[in-house]
Amino acid sequence: MVLDSLRSGLRNALKKLVGASNIDENLIKELAKDVQRSLLASDVNVKLVLEVTNKLQERALQEQPPPGLSRKDHVVKILYDELTRLLGEEKSLFFKPDNTNIMLMLGIQGSGKTTTTGKLARWLSKHGYTIGVIGADTFRPGALTQLKTTCNKINIDVYGDEKIKDPVEIIKKGLEYFKPSKFDVIIIDTAGRHKEEKTLLEEMSNIYNVVTPDLVLLVIDGTIGQQCYNQAEVFHKTAPVGGIIVTKLDGAAKGGGALSATAATGARIMFIGTGERVDDLEQFSPTRFVGRLLGMGDIKALLEMAKGLESEADETKVKRMTSGKMTIDDFYFQLEQVGKIGSLRSVFEHIPGLSGTVKDEEIDVMEKKMIKWRYVIQSMTKQERANPDLFNSSRIKRVAHGSGMSERDVKELLTNYKRSKDVMKASKGRQMQGMLRRFGIG
Numbered sequence: 001m002v003l004d005s006l007r008s009g010l011r012n013a014l015k016k017l018v019g020a021s022n023i024d025e026n027l028i029k030e031l032a033k034d035v036q037r038s039l040l041a042s043d044v045n046v047k048l049v050l051e052v053t054n055k056l057q058e059r060a061l062q063e064q065p066p067p068g069l070s071r072k073d074h075v076v077k078i079l080y081d082e083l084t085r086l087l088g089e090e091k092s093l094f095f096k097p098d099n100t101n102i103m104l105m106l107g108i109q110g111s112g113k114t115t116t117t118g119k120l121a122r123w124l125s126k127h128g129y130t131i132g133v134i135g136a137d138t139f140r141p142g143a144l145t146q147l148k149t150t151c152n153k154i155n156i157d158v159y160g161d162e163k164i165k166d167p168v169e170i171i172k173k174g175l176e177y178f179k180p181s182k183f184d185v186i187i188i189d190t191a192g193r194h195k196e197e198k199t200l201l202e203e204m205s206n207i208y209n210v211v212t213p214d215l216v217l218l219v220i221d222g223t224i225g226q227q228c229y230n231q232a233e234v235f236h237k238t239a240p241v242g243g244i245i246v247t248k249l250d251g252a253a254k255g256g257g258a259l260s261a262t263a264a265t266g267a268r269i270m271f272i273g274t275g276e277r278v279d280d281l282e283q284f285s286p287t288r289f290v291g292r293l294l295g296m297g298d299i300k301a302l303l304e305m306a307k308g309l310e311s312e313a314d315e316t317k318v319k320r321m322t323s324g325k326m327t328i329d330d331f332y333f334q335l336e337q338v339g340k341i342g343s344l345r346s347v348f349e350h351i352p353g354l355s356g357t358v359k360d361e362e363i364d365v366m367e368k369k370m371i372k373w374r375y376v377i378q379s380m381t382k383q384e385r386a387n388p389d390l391f392n393s394s395r396i397k398r399v400a401h402g403s404g405m406s407e408r409d410v411k412e413l414l415t416n417y418k419r420s421k422d423v424m425k426a427s428k429g430r431q432m433q434g435m436l437r438r439f440g441i442g
């Protein structure tokens with residue numbers, strides 16, 4: 001994930017809070033200090049950092065948690081609110097239905113326009129839109145070839161003409177060329193040239209006035225940190241920016257600066273680039289982003305889990321599972337815990353060594369399976385759950401029938417139960433314990 005150091009800084013700060021037995025003024029001040037350090041280390045502007053942490057401290061000390069919410073959870077929620085506010089409002093793409101939507105890519109040299117044009121085309125086509133791309137960079141040699149190479153791989157048609165030197169003319173011809181296709185979206189890649197060069201801004205202003213795009217997307221290199229603010233401002237004056245894409249956030253230590261600075265211009269971040277591959281583009285949502293930074297799903301669930309694990313019954317359950325005597329009820333308990341943590345996705349993200357090993361589509365398939373398995377388990381008898389060796393073909397048939405699932409589903413569940421049992425025995429529950437320890441619980 002992007003902003004790894006910010007994420008681990010914030011989580012360490014939260015770990016202290018979660019682990020504390022009593023929330024007092026000192027603890028809250030310490031939390032505010034920890035958060036401050038993490039944000040400053042990821043290059044967020046000092047003034048913005050102070051705004052966040054002062055507000056956090058003030059609210060955490062003064063506000064009473066609403067009924068039903070513990071003081072700890074309330075403080076976590078305040079932190080979540082304030083970080084979300086720092087990153088600006090939600091902004092999603094808007095499309096004129098039954099129309100061709102023209103998107104114009106702007107940005108200085110090397111910011112990632114051409115790469116992002118390909119990524120965006122890919123993202124949009126995955127979401128069911130039809131796309132055409134126009135290459136209007138007449139400045140950089142090989143620009144059109146680069147664009148065509150990227151788009152060929154993803155089956156997107158590119159219009160360009162290296163003989164024409166006027167970008168406005170190329171764009172006009174390109175729009176004519178794509179007219180019969182009635183595509184949902186046309187993306188126009190433009191030239192970058194040098195930083196804040198006057199002629200670049202003039203060229204963009206020309207294009208903007210002639211083409212009247214439906215959406216101007218400003219592409220900004222996330223590694224430049226707080227300078228993003230100035231760049232966004234300059235471009236915004238030339239052509240009203242409808243959305244910002246911050247690139248190269250993979251491993252960018254200054255990512256916090258880029259995200260907060262652009263949000264401060266009033267033009268909102270719509271996507272972030274997280275790698276060089278054509279699939280490395282994520283739709284940006286401040287609330288989801290902060291949720292992932294803080295691991296909100298897990299923290300809440302793990303608090304619950306901690307409560308549960310304090311009781312004798314659960315302790316014996318964990319002992320039983322790690323000693324290789326796991327029952328189907330225990331397997332079900334595992335499924336339930338995963339459900340509480342939020343989603344399988346977050347589990348994979350947070351178990352060390354597993355993150356990135358499983359594809360999103362595979363996780364979707366697994367999540368669907370888990371829902372089926374719950375039904376299957378609910379149709380088993382108590383004896384069957386305690387002693388799965390009882391299962392023969394007639395029992396499998398009965399459970400399949402009772403749960404409304406296929407016999408294959410039941411068999412698959414049994415196979416997975418056995419596998420899980422072996423893994424638990426082999427690892428002696430190391431993964432689960434490791435996960436708890438990370439959050440200061442186990």
Ligand SMILES: Nc1nc2c(ncn2[C@@H]2O[C@H](COP(=O)(O)OP(=O)(O)OP(=O)(O)O)[C@@H](O)[C@H]2O)c(=O)[nH]1
Nearest residue numbers: 109110111112113114115192247248273274275276
């Ligand atoms: N790691 C990483 N690299 C990226 C990302 N986006 C773009 N790049 C790289 O940044 C470099 C410049 O990208 P381009 O797409 O050519 O930039 P551009 O804005 O079109 O550049 P000009 O056409 O010269 O103005 C390339 O090497 C890309 O692979 C990203 O999200 N992550």
Ligand SMILES: [Mg+2]
Nearest residue numbers: 113114137143
């Ligand atoms: Mg380019």
